[in-house]
Structure formats: C-alpha cells, structure tokens
Amino acid sequence: LGYFTSNNADANDSAVNEIITTLLPDVQPQERRIRSTNHIYNLSATSYLEGKLKDVLKFLESQPAEQAALQKILDFLEEWRPTGAFVSIHNLQGWVRRSSQR
Structure with missing residues (x-):
C-alpha cells in the first residue's frame, strides 16, 4: 500500500x-x-515503430568510443523491424488494454 x-x-x-x-x-x-506495464510497453513499441529510438541512437553516434556498439544496436534494430516482433508486442498490449477480462 x-x-x-x-x-x-x-x-x-x-x-x-x-x-x-x-x-x-x-x-x-x-x-x-x-x-503501468502496459503503458511502458506502449511507449516502447510506439517510440521504436516511429523511429524515435533510432534517432536517439544516431544522435549518440557522435561519441567516437561508442560508435561500434551503437552500430551493432542499430543493425539489430533494423534486422528485427521487418520481423514484426515489436509490432506483435505492441498489438498484444493493445489487445490486453481493450480486453474486458484484464
């Protein structure tokens, strides 16, 4: 409480x-x-789908020591975007929010 x-x-x-x-x-x-967990999922999925996360990572690329690590992250995100994994998570949380049995 x-x-x-x-x-x-x-x-x-x-x-x-x-x-x-x-x-x-x-x-x-x-x-x-x-x-709320659903709100966190929604913010994460929406920012990823709208490319905001990628923009933040691109901004951080100006740090030379972190460029290699950031490129790996960007490559990973580009690889996963077409698979729909994040879209599925986003749709699942939407379904949970609309469900009468939550």
Missing part, C-alpha cells in the same frame, strides 16, 4: 505528489510512483 500506478500524464504526477505530500510528508513522491 502507498504506491500509485498510472500513466505519464502531468496531471497524474501532480495528483500523486499532492496525495503523498499530504498523507506521507516524510516520503518522496517519486519513490511511490509506478508506471
């Missing part, structure tokens, strides 16, 4: 901060904030 699960909306952060500050003044609100 004492933990709050919700998505990343700013209003949820504000609400959780107010509740915890009022009820548990000696506890840091960030320690009691949990993201």
Whole structure:
C-alpha cells in the first residue's frame, strides 16, 4: 500500500505528489510512483515503430568510443523491424488494454 500506478500524464504526477505530500510528508513522491506495464510497453513499441529510438541512437553516434556498439544496436534494430516482433508486442498490449477480462 502507498504506491500509485498510472500513466505519464502531468496531471497524474501532480495528483500523486499532492496525495503523498499530504498523507506521507516524510516520503518522496517519486519513490511511490509506478508506471503501468502496459503503458511502458506502449511507449516502447510506439517510440521504436516511429523511429524515435533510432534517432536517439544516431544522435549518440557522435561519441567516437561508442560508435561500434551503437552500430551493432542499430543493425539489430533494423534486422528485427521487418520481423514484426515489436509490432506483435505492441498489438498484444493493445489487445490486453481493450480486453474486458484484464
């Protein structure tokens, strides 16, 4: 008890901060904030499918010491994109969210 699960909306952060500050003044609100698993899957799959993750990795390529490791990651992501593995995970979490038996 004492933990709050919700998505990343700013209003949820504000609400959780107010509740915890009022009820548990000696506890840091960030320690009691949990993201829902479905929301994390959705953010991950969406950012991957939209190419945001790849853009972040490309930005980091400017670091010479990390170029080889980043290239391996980019190659791996390019290899997996056509297989639909991430699309399947994204669709599965969508199905779970819409299911009446969750």
